[in-house]
Amino acid sequence: MLGALLLPLLAAGLTEARDSWERANERAGRALSGLSLEQKVGIVTGVGWTKGPCVGNTSPAPSIGYPSLCLQDGPLGIRFAKGVTAFPAGIQAGSTWDINLIRERGKAMGEEARGLGIHVLLAPVAGPLGKIARGGRNWEGFAADPYLSGIAMKETIDGIQSVGVQACAKHWIGNEQELRRETISSDIKDRELHELYMWPFVDAVKADVASVMCSYNKVNGTWACDSDYVNNKLLKTELGYRGYVLSDWNAQHSTVQSANGGLDMTMPGTDFNQPPGSIYWGPNLTAAVRNGEVPEARVNDMVRRILAQWYALDQDRGYPATTINSWNLTAGGPDVQGDHKNIARTVARDGIVLLKNDNNALPLKKPSSLAIIGEDAIVNPAGPNACPDRGCNTGTLAMGWGSGTADFPYLVDPVSAISRRAAADGTTLATSTTNDQAAGASAAAAASTAMVFINADSGEGYITVEGNAGDRINLDPWHSGNELVAAVAAVGKPTIVVIHSVGPIILERILAQQNVVAIVWAGLPGQESGNALVDVLYGDVNPSGKLPYTIAKSESDYPTIVDAPNDPFSEGLYIDYRRFDAFNIAPRYEFGFGMSYTTFGFKDLDISSRSARGGNGYGNRNSSGIAAGPATGRRGPGGRQDLFDIVATVTATVTNTGRVRGAEVAQLYISLPSSAPETPRASSLNLRPGQSRKATFELRRRDLSFWDVALQEWVVPRGNFGIQVGASSRDAKLTGTITV
Numbered sequence: 001m002l003g004a005l006l007l008p009l010l011a012a013g014l015t016e017a018r019d020s021w022e023r024a025n026e027r028a029g030r031a032l033s034g035l036s037l038e039q040k041v042g043i044v045t046g047v048g049w050t051k052g053p054c055v056g057n058t059s060p061a062p063s064i065g066y067p068s069l070c071l072q073d074g075p076l077g078i079r080f081a082k083g084v085t086a087f088p089a090g091i092q093a094g095s096t097w098d099i100n101l102i103r104e105r106g107k108a109m110g111e112e113a114r115g116l117g118i119h120v121l122l123a124p125v126a127g128p129l130g131k132i133a134r135g136g137r138n139w140e141g142f143a144a145d146p147y148l149s150g151i152a153m154k155e156t157i158d159g160i161q162s163v164g165v166q167a168c169a170k171h172w173i174g175n176e177q178e179l180r181r182e183t184i185s186s187d188i189k190d191r192e193l194h195e196l197y198m199w200p201f202v203d204a205v206k207a208d209v210a211s212v213m214c215s216y217n218k219v220n221g222t223w224a225c226d227s228d229y230v231n232n233k234l235l236k237t238e239l240g241y242r243g244y245v246l247s248d249w250n251a252q253h254s255t256v257q258s259a260n261g262g263l264d265m266t267m268p269g270t271d272f273n274q275p276p277g278s279i280y281w282g283p284n285l286t287a288a289v290r291n292g293e294v295p296e297a298r299v300n301d302m303v304r305r306i307l308a309q310w311y312a313l314d315q316d317r318g319y320p321a322t323t324i325n326s327w328n329l330t331a332g333g334p335d336v337q338g339d340h341k342n343i344a345r346t347v348a349r350d351g352i353v354l355l356k357n358d359n360n361a362l363p364l365k366k367p368s369s370l371a372i373i374g375e376d377a378i379v380n381p382a383g384p385n386a387c388p389d390r391g392c393n394t395g396t397l398a399m400g401w402g403s404g405t406a407d408f409p410y411l412v413d414p415v416s417a418i419s420r421r422a423a424a425d426g427t428t429l430a431t432s433t434t435n436d437q438a439a440g441a442s443a444a445a446a447a448s449t450a451m452v453f454i455n456a457d458s459g460e461g462y463i464t465v466e467g468n469a470g471d472r473i474n475l476d477p478w479h480s481g482n483e484l485v486a487a488v489a490a491v492g493k494p495t496i497v498v499i500h501s502v503g504p505i506i507l508e509r510i511l512a513q514q515n516v517v518a519i520v521w522a523g524l525p526g527q528e529s530g531n532a533l534v535d536v537l538y539g540d541v542n543p544s545g546k547l548p549y550t551i552a553k554s555e556s557d558y559p560t561i562v563d564a565p566n567d568p569f570s571e572g573l574y575i576d577y578r579r580f581d582a583f584n585i586a587p588r589y590e591f592g593f594g595m596s597y598t599t600f601g602f603k604d605l606d607i608s609s610r611s612a613r614g615g616n617g618y619g620n621r622n623s624s625g626i627a628a629g630p631a632t633g634r635r636g637p638g639g640r641q642d643l644f645d646i647v648a649t650v651t652a653t654v655t656n657t658g659r660v661r662g663a664e665v666a667q668l669y670i671s672l673p674s675s676a677p678e679t680p681r682a683s684s685l686n687l688r689p690g691q692s693r694k695a696t697f698e699l700r701r702r703d704l705s706f707w708d709v710a711l712q713e714w715v716v717p718r719g720n721f722g723i724q725v726g727a728s729s730r731d732a733k734l735t736g737t738i739t740v
């Protein structure tokens, strides 16, 4: 392992902001001048839960052709609709580490939103970031790492907004657990706030995300949606955010403080989990303006921000009428799936991580017989959508529960997909599709190979499933999964374990079973679950997924668990792999780990750096032209714009040294000079080699900087930066340095 901490980096081409914002902003200003105060307040206030077709709706302003804005979840597809695609969850997209796939998934979600006349898709998610392994909503986001999360945020937003739908980056900020999420204070120190929790939102702002949703929790003692500090100072001033801030549903706690603190839209608008009739804005905001507590200029700013995004995305020109009906699904329409099952299958497949594969147990080679065991192999007998917001764990797991879900149009379960393949191969199947251990053992006894399906679920805290109030109660598989694997493995047949999970599971008891020869981490694959799995199990596609979080040997190895009434974030910068690396804790499977059916060689590391302040580029392995010191560029979306300058390019040649075609995610990690505070981050480049190809990583000034609390600025320290290119956070194949 290199150095105490590793700061990683990525690939090219980060920002293609829309250039129409200035014009849109002018149009918004003109439109605004013709509106009454009541009309403006209607644009910033939701009409109430279930009072419109979408989960969030605002009042129209017909005089300027402005509609009732429709805001709808969510991060893996359209909630409360029929005829939509149930895409793989964010965490599955993250485990592909594939920029293009992540963008295509976002675009497909955007197309479905547009097709239903949804103006704002409430996605993607970067909070929770995933510092708490048990955190109920971690699976809605992409990775327990700000760098990978940030890249995925940018690509998803680009995809959604490329088809004219407003994206919403959520939940801003510090919403890391479900327990007491509406009362807890996330007490986050300045450096951690910048380097971990704000980092992916910077990418979102740089991508010109239309809206940001403030979270339920308090930040350093003040409700996020009422906080001048997080909304005005950090988001709108420091990060140069041009869009609007909307509240999570009922996350607003005041009329005046929230208005003056930077909130621009309140949702859902009335009496949601509150006494009937309670509402902070609407008439109360009008009154606060009239009595001088909120300047009308502030309300004008809210409306201008909202209208500017509507104009910038051309939603004033021929945008489809809203046809979704969240409260009567059969009355909504039309079917908007198109061919999106293809991208859903590809993301599900490329997000599968192969964790163990003794003696090439996989891919399967037309086995004469195969036992399929476990309730996770079949669809819930009551149907895949039997439980509202997927609030149960019955049958195969393909998404978590809560507002970040969609109805399955269908769910291809593992047993159906494997049965089709087995029929074609002439394989005899023995099935036991409950978690009954004796039945599982007897199925295994009847076959040459056993395959056991287990899972672990979590979700949003307004639903409790089998004692799990959103957050998980432990990191074990559900429904006695460990015992089922043990009973099957004891039969003595080669045993393959397939796991569907929202996040890490402690695997030690499974790994202790001698006959467990392979472990396939199938994640949260969405509607194409079984098809994607068969693609990998049979080697039609070589697995290329890499873990977007660390799998520990013991839960106590993780930095924090859900408990205190307030969270002091005392783990500091050391979340997920940063903690394992810094404190020399051996993980079971490290961040970035994932096996393949082939092998890869890495060679020819080349590092060329250039001045961050416009100097000429030159190849150099030692002293660079990169200027040390604080960022000084003008501010724009994302903050100081010189932070996005490319200051170095790192290349390496990756060769497929095995016998079958395959893809490798080459990963680059940077360690900052020891003289500077340590700053770990991670990222990657997805490389699909034929035989040999060059992986190219473009490093931005931002990627070599740490947040200097005293200076209140990003700073590039002097000294040697360690460069590591390899196959995971702990598998360095090539190393080098950049000296600043």
Ligand SMILES: OC[C@H]1O[C@@H](O[C@H]2[C@H](O)[C@@H](O)[C@H](O[C@H]3[C@H](O)[C@@H](O)[C@H](O)O[C@@H]3CO)O[C@@H]2CO)[C@H](O)[C@@H](O)[C@@H]1O
Pocket (backbone or CB within 6 Å): 055, 073, 074, 122, 170, 248, 249, 273, 403, 462
């Ligand atoms: O959907 C918009 C945002 O909503 C937040 O979650 C809320 C969720 O949408 C809503 O369905 C749920 O309502 C439940 C309510 O809280 C509960 O008291 C009642 O018994 O059942 C309702 C469900 O039928 O409330 C959620 C908030 O508590 C999300 O945080 C946000 O990400 C969504 O975008």
